[in-house]
Amino acid sequence: LKEDILSFIKDQETPKAPSPADKAAPAAPSAVQKTPPQKPSPLPMPAKREATIPVGKDHTEVIKGIRKAMVKTMTEAAHIPTFGYNDEIDMTRLVELRRDIKGVTESAGVRFSYMPIIVKAVSLALTEFPILNSIVDANCENITYKAAHNIGIAMDTPEGLVVPSVKNVQTLSIYDIAVELNRMQTLGAAGKLTNAELTGGTFSLSNIGVIGGTYARPVILPPEVAIGALGKLQRLPRFDDKGNVVSKEIMCVSWSADHRIIEGATMARFSNLWKSYLENPGLMLLYMR
DSSP states (O other): OHHHHHHHHHHHHSOOOOOHHHHHSOOOOOOOOOOOOOOOOOOOOOOOOOOOOOOOOOOOOOOOHHHHHHHHHHHHHTTSOEEEEEEEEEOHHHHHHHHHHHHHHHHTTOOOOSHHHHHHHHHHHHHHOGGGGEEEOTTSOOEEEOSSOOEEEOEEETTEEEOOEETTGGGOOHHHHHHHHHHHHHHHHHTOOOHHHHSOOSEEEEEGGGGTOOOOOOOOOTTBOEEEEEEEEEEEEEEOTTSOEEEEEEEEEEEEEETTTOOHHHHHHHHHHHHHHHHSTHHHHHHOO
């Protein structure tokens, strides 16, 4: 019995030579070992550096020139109870009109933007709403309805904000207005606008669109009673009369008016009339003198 047990143990310890069948048979696939995901190595931290702070000194300067005049005007304007009214204008037809006539004016050396047409449309609307072309005294005891439509155009110049006005717009053609705007822009850039050009306005516009603005809350320039801010021209989707989505050239406008003498309904009706001239430029021909 002992010899049998020792013989069995010896057989188990001695490796057997593989049989031919074993050599032909493919090895059974072993279980796939899943490799645990490796954690990303942490990014090396940058060397700590002390923040570089620009070195400078405070300085004080005297408020003077145009800025001093602006302080006085804006301080007076802060006492005016103001309300706002906003709307958007479909400028698609006006864009086409400007495209058609731009070459003619520029061949004569006159830069032609949308502003001359916008200014003329304001004048035509003021004819129907003369109270918006009025001025009031300091105590708001008297209203003076101005016969001349002196439309002020806010300009950003090297010396600061100035608002020269195009005088007697009601008597000027759109081309005349373009010529005058070109002249004032040239003088403004050179700091050569005169006191006569900077005073006497009866209604003002500010073109915030040239610097990318859309809506604003323009500040009335006393003794005037209203001002408008024009936003940038944007191509936006809108519905046409048949409910189809179409591409339109849209400009937003923001009005501010002196609520002591101007009612909201008056401002809205004025804006609607002005809007109708811009959306249908042909209507302006019926009323232009």
